[in-house]
Amino acid sequence: MRPLAITGLGVCSPLGIGWEAFREGLSAPPGGAFTTTPTSFTAAPHPGLRVAEINNFDPKPIVGDKGLRNNDRLTRLLLVAARLGLEHAGIKRDGAFTALGPTEVGVCASTAYGSLEAIHELDSVARLEDPRYLNPARFPNTVINASIGYVSIWEELRALNATVTNGPTGALDAFDAASLWIGAGRAKAVLTGGAEAMSEGLWQAFRRLGALDEQPEGWAPGGSVSRGLRLGEGACLSVVEDLAAAKARGAKVYAEVVGYGAAFEPAEADKPMVHVSAAALGRAVRSALEGLDRSAVAMVVSGLSGLAVTDGPERAALAESLGGVAVRAPKAWCGETLGAGGAFGVAAAIDWLADERAGACAVVTSVGFYGNASALVIRRPE
Amino acid sequence: MGVVSSIGLGRGAFWQSLVEGRSGTSTISSFDATRLGRTLAAEVQGFVASDHLTAVETRRAGRCAAFALAAARMAVRDAGLSDAALRSERASVVLGTTMGEADICGMLDARWILEGPDAMSPRVLPKAAPYLVSMETAQGLGCRGTVLTLPAACAAGNYAIGYAADLIRAGRADVVITGAAEMLQELQFAGFVRLGAVAPERCQPFDLDRHGLIVGEGAGVMVLESEAHAVRRGATALAEVGGYGLACDGFHITRPEPSGAGVVHALREAIRRSGLTADEVDFINAHGTGTKANDAVESTAVRAVFGDRRVPISSIKSIIGHCMGAASAIEAVSCVETINSGIYPPTMGYSTVDPECDVAVVANSAGRGRSDVVVNHSLAFGGYDAVVLFAKPDRLPSPEARGDLS
Numbered sequence: 001m002r003p004l005a006i007t008g009l010g011v012c013s014p015l016g017i018g019w020e021a022f023r024e025g026l027s028a029p030p031g032g033a034f035t036t037t038p039t040s041f042t043a044a045p046h047p048g049l050r051v052a053e054i055n056n057f058d059p060k061p062i063v064g065d066k067g068l069r070n071n072d073r074l075t076r077l078l079l080v081a082a083r084l085g086l087e088h089a090g091i092k093r094d095g096a097f098t099a100l101g102p103t104e105v106g107v108c109a110s111t112a113y114g115s116l117e118a119i120h121e122l123d124s125v126a127r128l129e130d131p132r133y134l135n136p137a138r139f140p141n142t143v144i145n146a147s148i149g150y151v152s153i154w155e156e157l158r159a160l161n162a163t164v165t166n167g168p169t170g171a172l173d174a175f176d177a178a179s180l181w182i183g184a185g186r187a188k189a190v191l192t193g194g195a196e197a198m199s200e201g202l203w204q205a206f207r208r209l210g211a212l213d214e215q216p217e218g219w220a221p222g223g224s225v226s227r228g229l230r231l232g233e234g235a236c237l238s239v240v241e242d243l244a245a246a247k248a249r250g251a252k253v254y255a256e257v258v259g260y261g262a263a264f265e266p267a268e269a270d271k272p273m274v275h276v277s278a279a280a281l282g283r284a285v286r287s288a289l290e291g292l293d294r295s296a297v298a299m300v301v302s303g304l305s306g307l308a309v310t311d312g313p314e315r316a317a318l319a320e321s322l323g324g325v326a327v328r329a330p331k332a333w334c335g336e337t338l339g340a341g342g343a344f345g346v347a348a349a350i351d352w353l354a355d356e357r358a359g360a361c362a363v364v365t366s367v368g369f370y371g372n373a374s375a376l377v378i379r380r381p382e
Numbered sequence: 383m384g385v386v387s388s389i390g391l392g393r394g395a396f397w398q399s400l401v402e403g404r405s406g407t408s409t410i411s412s413f414d415a416t417r418l419g420r421t422l423a424a425e426v427q428g429f430v431a432s433d434h435l436t437a438v439e440t441r442r443a444g445r446c447a448a449f450a451l452a453a454a455r456m457a458v459r460d461a462g463l464s465d466a467a468l469r470s471e472r473a474s475v476v477l478g479t480t481m482g483e484a485d486i487c488g489m490l491d492a493r494w495i496l497e498g499p500d501a502m503s504p505r506v507l508p509k510a511a512p513y514l515v516s517m518e519t520a521q522g523l524g525c526r527g528t529v530l531t532l533p534a535a536c537a538a539g540n541y542a543i544g545y546a547a548d549l550i551r552a553g554r555a556d557v558v559i560t561g562a563a564e565m566l567q568e569l570q571f572a573g574f575v576r577l578g579a580v581a582p583e584r585c586q587p588f589d590l591d592r593h594g595l596i597v598g599e600g601a602g603v604m605v606l607e608s609e610a611h612a613v614r615r616g617a618t619a620l621a622e623v624g625g626y627g628l629a630c631d632g633f634h635i636t637r638p639e640p641s642g643a644g645v646v647h648a649l650r651e652a653i654r655r656s657g658l659t660a661d662e663v664d665f666i667n668a669h670g671t672g673t674k675a676n677d678a679v680e681s682t683a684v685r686a687v688f689g690d691r692r693v694p695i696s697s698i699k700s701i702i703g704h705c706m707g708a709a710s711a712i713e714a715v716s717c718v719e720t721i722n723s724g725i726y727p728p729t730m731g732y733s734t735v736d737p738e739c740d741v742a743v744v745a746n747s748a749g750r751g752r753s754d755v756v757v758n759h760s761l762a763f764g765g766y767d768a769v770v771l772f773a774k775p776d777r778l779p780s781p782e783a784r785g786d787l788s
Contacts, residue, residue, distance in 0.1 A: 102632065103647075112511070115481075123491040123569055131418060131572035139573035140635045140763055143480055144512055144533035149764025152632040158644065161630035161764060162541065165482075165513045165531045173530055180548045186628060186651075201491075204499040205507050263471065264529040266521045270438055273521060274508045280526075283471065369508070370517040372529050 001176065002183040004257040005246035005381075008239035009347055010085025010191070012077050014052040014232055015333055017062070018084055023351050030220070030332035034230060040073060041200035048207065048214025052232035052335035053198040063154065070137040072121075074114045074197035074235075075147040081235035082107070082151045085191055089239035090251055092155070099249055106159035106187035107151050108178045109237060110170025110194035111144065112339035117199040118142045151191065159187035168303060169262070169366040169374040170194055171236070171342030176260040176376075178240050188241060193343030195235035203231055213306050222329030226308035232335020236343035255350045258361070259377030261287025267371055274369055276310045281317035281373035285363060288375040296379075297325055298359030301349040303366040304329040305336045314367050322363065328352065342366045346378060353380040383620065383715045384456025386449045386563075387600040387702050388424035392456050396712075397719045399701070400727040401748045406702050407584065407596050412485075413568040420580045423566050424598035424703025439522055444483035444509050447518035449601035449708075450563035454519045457559065461605040461617065465524065467557055474527035474555040475520040476546045477603070478538025478562035480707035480763075482512025482531075485567050515563050519603075527555050535762035536669075536704070538562045539602060539711025540770045544626035546606045556611040561603035562711035570706075571597055577636065579673055585704070586731035587670035587697035588677050588739040595671045598703025602712035621718040624755075624771035624778050625655020631765030638675055642683035644767040645759070649687050652757055652769040657784025660687050663771075664752040665726055667713050668741075669759040670697020671704050676761060681739040692742035694749055700730040710760035710768070717756040717772045724753045 011018060014033035015025025025033065033052040040053045059068060059076040063083050068076060086092040091099050118141030125133050140146045145163035152161045160181060164174045171194030178190040196202075206212050206229070213219045213228035221229075246253055261284040265277035289297070300318055304311050304327070318327055330348035331337075337344055342364060349362035356362075360380045367373045385392060388406025389399035399406070406424035415421045426449070432440045434452035443451060454475075458468065467473065481487075487510045493501035511517075513531035520529040528549060534541035539562035546560035574580050574597055581594035612619055627648035633639035653660055669680055684695060698716055705712055716727055726749035754774040761767055778784075 106630065112513070116487075119487060119569065120491055120494075122573065123488060124495050126569055126572060127492055127495045131568070132576070134569075134572055134576045136573070136576040136578070139576060142569065142573060143535050143763050144482075145480075145535050145762075145764045145766070146635060149535075149630075149635055149766070152630040152765060153635065156632050158630050158632045160628040161632075161766060162628075163533050163764075165533050166516075166529070167511065167513060170513075173528075177545065180545075180552060181628075183552075184548065200499075201494070204494065204502065205490075205510075208499065208502050208504050209507055210504065262528045262530075264475075264517075264520050264526050266524050266526070272508075273442055273514075273517065368517075369511075370514070371521070372517070 001179050001260045003243045004179050004240040005243040005253040006238045006255040006257060007241050007246050007251040007253060008085045008089025010081035010088060010237040011347055012080040013234035013334060014054050017080065019088055022347060026333055026348060026351050033333060038198060040198040043200050048212060050230050051198055051203060071150060072118050072141045074195055075150045077197055077235035078147050078151050078195045079154050081237040082155050082191055085237045085239050086155060091189060100188055102156045102158045104159055104188040105157045106161060107148055107157055107191045108162040108174050109148050109192060110164040110174040110339040111196055112165060112167050112170055113202055114147055115142050115144050116201040117197060120201045167368040168338050168341045169368045169372055170339045172364060172366050172374040172376045173262060175257055182242055188245060190240050191237045192240050193237040194340040196233055196338045196340045198233035206231060211307055219306055221304045221306040221332045226306055226311045229305040229307040229336040232337040234337055234340055236340055236347050238346060253381040256379040256381055257376060258379050259288040259292050261285060262374040264372045275371055276313040276367050277371045277373060278313035278317040280371060281314060281365060281367050282321045284373045284375040285321040288363060288377050292377060296359045296361045297322060297363055298356045299352060299362045300325055300327045301345045301362050301364045302327050302329055303341055305331045310367055349378045383460055383718060384453035384603045385712060385715050386426055386429060386453050387712055388426050388598055389702055393715060400698055400716060401725055403701060403728045403730045412566060415571060418572055418575045420575050420582060422596060424596055425566055426600050443518050444486045446479060446483050446563050446565045447514045450477055450515040450519050451522045453601035453603035454523060454559050457603045457605050463605055469524035471526045472556040473525040474549055474558045475516045475525050475529045476542045476558055476560045477516045477519060478532045478534055478542035478707050479512060479515050480533060480535050480538060480564055481570055482515055483510050484565055484570055486510045488567055488569055519559060523559060525559065534766050535764055536706050536709055537760035537762035537766040537768040538707035539709060539714060540758060540760045540768035543714055543770050547623045550606060550608045556608050558606045559603060560606055562708045563601035564599055564706040564708040566597055566599040581672060584731045585672035585700045587668060587672045587700050587729050588736060588741060588743050589732050590734040590736035592672045594673050596703040598705040600705050600708050600712055602708055602715045619775040621721045621772045622775055622778055624773050625652050626770040627651025629767040633765050636763055638679040638761055640679060642679045645680060645683035645761060646686045648767040648769040649683060652771040656771045657779035658755060663693055663755050663757055665720055665756045666693055666695040667717050667756060667758045668695050668697040669761045670699055672699060678738040680759060681741045684741050694726050694744050694751060695741050696726055696729045696744040698727050710758055714758050717758045720753045720756055721772060721774050724750055
């Protein structure tokens, strides 16, 4: 892949809002972000309810209060991350462009189930009242790409706007799309990564699937026990630019994105579609590392979430393709953030690489629920 | 190419109906829309999933994924592509959609709202993900390369096709199954009605008395191949994908930006990246939704790019409705048929010139003319503007001649 520079990070996470707050959260022991009394939705008390959410999330201090009325939670998370990312990259200050311009900056981000909250809200009106009472100003939120579209409206980013939806691998796939489009001269900078919002629907769906860890103690993705995942939320957007161009404009480079691979393995005939493929991840990792010095890989920043059916194949693939390399699990801090997962993985990798002496590269991995897998290679800048 | 549409299954039936201007609009049968005051849609009524899918696939796939996989199988058959070429790490799937499995999502939601969260079946939940259109297609065909879903609202087809071309040009795939799928669903239909976007009787793009769109559904899928791969297996290319252009209005979530600057940029980029000039475009497949705002802005953009040259333009949404995410994919199939036949499909229901839509509409019956170079417009929720250019094989300048533009 064409090397990219990450020149800014916009993080809106349960660990904190802003890059430094996120880093600080990551330096504390994992688990602190999880709550049994979320503020993002009201559900009947449930002993197994444990999610990593941004308690009492308020976007106003970052983006102001004008025009937010009809935006859903996902959009608000994204707007905060976008504003922070653009400012962190020195592209904007106080909402105004200080480098590059509206037609040179784009957005390409992922969400897996982003429109669920809005769909449920409107479905409730339609089912319990009357479809004629649907609020037309809220209807666009039911469309998957709406929240990411709002980022362009708020930040005046006209180069391009794209949404990727691919389950947990989506954010890594969004980095690749951003790379292709920057390489083709469609944008000079792209806000890329992903977002997922906590909602009752998301939690109920994973609960009904039996995928959640509901024990009060002992949950530790990356550890020896895989009892289930815990959901998280947030938006994490990196500003990516062509490496040489970023240096030329004097931008600080936080990391380089130097490799990407994706693969899919069909389920065996007549077996369920839901399957996690070690072979796909193995191929994705190999392809991401093609042409790179494997000995420079200091760590794998994995997608391990505590869910046995996904962790097992991921571990197997990593042992086979990168045996001996330390495997870390950022989901222990942030929870399973699905469409944002890879983006938080990239952010964690940048933080962890800063102090790492074993090598300059991290391989960020993610496996999907239907046989797909992706990997991205991040390098500490020289 | 493969098509699932309200006017026919398969490219032959689809194109025949299109050329004849036979409308796909009928009274909605999948839900009762009476209360909404709008009851018509271009619904796919003759589709039997098991005609195209295995028994297991038929049980598993939602309607949207079933449309996608059915259209993909038609496309693969049309292309004469072997199983070996498909079951490869060099074969990818990139599809678009707006909402994916909207019916499964709506059904689960209804159970939750009416009976409580425990009524959501864990057997059904895994079928609701919007990105299953691509996963089911890759699974069904056995593709093992990149599998990706681009939910770019009503521009999703063009996004997918453009991205698929990028993957091939970057050397990452030899074959990409690409296009988009969408299904008609109650909540989404009600939303369009509440936006005031749905016409009471018919969709009349560019007409002074146009009253909005007719919601449609379906899928359009094409097999994109690298030239080397196509030559190696002795395939006949139907068309070449030239360049494509993307822009974002950054203006309003549903309304197009009035100056049309984003559309102009996307259109100019599609032409420039193909190594061509605006003078060489022979036909425009319009986004042409039949809404006041869209058609006026799109016309302004066409005038800005082509000036006084009256390039024939048509919107087949007057026939197949607005198939949302699938629209530009199905229309891409139509573009390629135009290139192969020299026939411009008609814009039906056109009777009164709108001074705000001063463009050369192919009105009410099919036209004929040069068709070497065709552009496919799409404008979408989120302020998305995407235009893809298709050309007759060998019509485009060689990649060497046009530089690394695409």
